[in-house]
Amino acid sequence: MGEKYKAKIFKSGNSLALRLPKALGLEEGEEVTLVPHDDGSFSFWRQDRAREVLMGLYGSMSTGFMADGRDDTAQGERDWSRDATQAA
Template identity: 65%
Template sequence: MGNEYRAKVFKSGNSVALRLPKQLGFAEGEDVVIAPHADGSFSLWRERESAQVLMSLYGSMSEGFMAEGRGDTGQDARDWAHDRGVAAA
């Protein structure tokens, strides 16, 4: 793991904001993506790097990922005649 940095959360209007250390290299006004995880942690990356982040995930699943299949993926039969003329949302 790389360097560890500390950050402060503070109130900004009706929101809370996160003050990031300058050493992380983010520029003022730069757009970032914050992805929450089920365990309460977060991932943060520059929006312009989203494609690289996605590609870095390719092949990162464990060997046993989906070993038991997808589970229940069945769908109910659809009455296509009844749905005619109804636009998709």
């Protein structure tokens, strides 16, 4: 893991802004993708590297990942004879 940096959140108009250290090498106006995680942490990367990040995830799942299936795909029968424009 690389160096750790502190960042400060401040109010900017009706939004919150995150002030990042210059040492991170980001440029003014550069776009980043910010992803919140369930544990309260965040990941972010440069928008122009989004494809590279996505492709880096390929093959990173463990061998047994979803070995037992998703267990959430069972669905009841549907009535396809109904007009799709009618309210349910």
